[in-house]
Amino acid sequence: MIQATDTIRRPDEVPGVGRVLVVIPTYNEADNIAAIVGRVRRAAPAVQILIADDNSPDGTGAIADALADGDAHVQVLHRHGKQGLGAAYLAGFGWARERGYQAVVEMDADGSHAPEDLPALLDAARDADVVIGSRWTSGARVLNWPLRRLLLSRCGNLYARLALGMPVSDATGGYRVYRISALDAIDLESVTSQGYSFQVELSRLAHQAGVRIVEVPITFAEREHGDSKMSPKIVAEALWRITAWGVRDRRQAVRRGLHGTATGQARWP
Ligand SMILES: Nc1nc2c(ncn2[C@@H]2O[C@H](COP(=O)(O)OP(=O)(O)O)[C@@H](O)[C@H]2O)c(=O)[nH]1
Numbered sequence: 001m002i003q004a005t006d007t008i009r010r011p012d013e014v015p016g017v018g019r020v021l022v023v024i025p026t027y028n029e030a031d032n033i034a035a036i037v038g039r040v041r042r043a044a045p046a047v048q049i050l051i052a053d054d055n056s057p058d059g060t061g062a063i064a065d066a067l068a069d070g071d072a073h074v075q076v077l078h079r080h081g082k083q084g085l086g087a088a089y090l091a092g093f094g095w096a097r098e099r100g101y102q103a104v105v106e107m108d109a110d111g112s113h114a115p116e117d118l119p120a121l122l123d124a125a126r127d128a129d130v131v132i133g134s135r136w137t138s139g140a141r142v143l144n145w146p147l148r149r150l151l152l153s154r155c156g157n158l159y160a161r162l163a164l165g166m167p168v169s170d171a172t173g174g175y176r177v178y179r180i181s182a183l184d185a186i187d188l189e190s191v192t193s194q195g196y197s198f199q200v201e202l203s204r205l206a207h208q209a210g211v212r213i214v215e216v217p218i219t220f221a222e223r224e225h226g227d228s229k230m231s232p233k234i235v236a237e238a239l240w241r242i243t244a245w246g247v248r249d250r251r252q253a254v255r256r257g258l259h260g261t262a263t264g265q266a267r268w269p
């Protein structure tokens, strides 16, 4: 009885997490956006959805407006033009923070991130600050991805893990839950990534901030409609940024080691 009253009083809260905003960045996702919104609404009725559209030439923004008109759980953030995935997410995070949400979810519009996995991610967020939906952890599945994308993801993750020393199997993955308190612990002003290295950069900053990161296996499927925005430029950005962060982290570790020796607090190996 107490539970029923509780549910009625807070229908827009995810138990143990609070008010959740799912941010869906879009660029030319006219064939996907309605389906993904419908699936999120069915899979997780308590969450709110923010579509962050970069003025897509294919009219995704107008479709998003129509979805928002018919559903109080859907809202749209219209942005001026294509500024990259990272910029769209940062705008969405700011939007969530200003409106008092307790958590944000990152989810692609193309169906690769199954909304049906969202309850499991939110469940994990009860005991974590950051939840990463992982393609490379036991129990995960990757469906219909071309070999070159599989290799890119595996090699990219291996390189990120080695360069940055993070205990994360899918640092490039973009299906995540962040508690707002975790984002507050991260210096988002310092984020410089425009493309997909944004996910690696946030993984690194979260790891360095010492927040609790857990990974949950997901079923990741290749998009059926529309085109990927992945480009050689985006891969190159990720590669040089990961390398630069790795070098910077090592330099800092060396400086800390030298300083520790000088003050007698630590031993040079
Ligand atoms: N707002 C916005 N969304 C973007 C941009 N680039 C990619 N996206 C969205 O980010 C998500 C992932 O992009 P996608 O092309 O599927 O990348 P892939 O899964 O790595 O092939 C999709 O929802 C895209 O529409 C961008 O510059 N701005």
Ligand SMILES: [Mg+2]
Residues within 6 Å of the ligand: 108, 110, 112, 223, 228
């Ligand atoms: Mg995709």
